[in-house]
Amino acid sequence: MGKTIGILGGMGPLATVDIFHKIVSLTDANIDQDHIHIIIDNNPGIPDRLNYIFRDGESPEKALIQSAIKLECMGADVLIMPCNTAHYFYDAIKKYIGIDFINMVDETAKEIRATLPSCKKIGLLASKGTYSTGVYDKIFAPYDIEVIKPDSEGRQDLAELILAVKRGQTTYDLTNIYKVLDQLKKKNAEMMVLGCTELPIAFKVFNIQEKYIDSTTVLACSAIKYCGKKVRKAI
DSSP states (O other): OOOOOEEEEEESSHHHHHHHHHHHHBOOSSGGGGSSSEEEEEEETTTOOOHHHOOOOOOSSSHHHHHHHHHHOOOOOOOOEOOOOOGGGHHHHHTTTTSSEOOHHHHHHHHHHHTTOOOOOEEEEHHHHHHTTTTHHHHHHGTTTTTEEHHHHHHHHHHHHHHHHHOOOSSSOOOOHHHHHHHHTTOOOOOEEETTHHHHHHHHTTTTTEEEEEEEEEHHHHHHHTTTTOOOEEE
């Protein structure tokens, strides 16, 4: 029997669909039976991470732990969580489960170090919550990678782009987004990292022209390899 992936999802639903699609499309398979067994808990009822971080709202920790335990009880051998901000609660969740839990942020750092060994600075495109918690700063530091962030205005521009994806918009004025990218490049960012799982969707739907590393794709590939399968194509 092959290994089973548990996806702790719902943050947001489109990001959950995106990683499910990437795992399926990136798995080197010829027939149905070559694919990986995946269990998804798409729980959009998990309390908002930003509301907790910035406005003293309800903590999502309990709901995240419950979802993780549920997935383990349903037979998952390994967990993945396609939400960067929620990785602030990674250690708290891990305490309650007896299976492996792949850390998306750490896998992204490993991928950068493996593919761009001389890289010293990355431009982080993320949610306000991910910036505020310093999840990337903490995990990237041991890899000697500096995380360059936009100013407050740029962070708001990205927040609006992320919200556009959640709303299901199909068009968007990208003027301010390109200003954010230029700002990060002027700060010597060598590569952009999509550190929010809505952003790969935004880059595709709105056709944003920029080279980047997608944390969702990195996580999908890591999960595929964990299950002993081959990745159909390189990241």
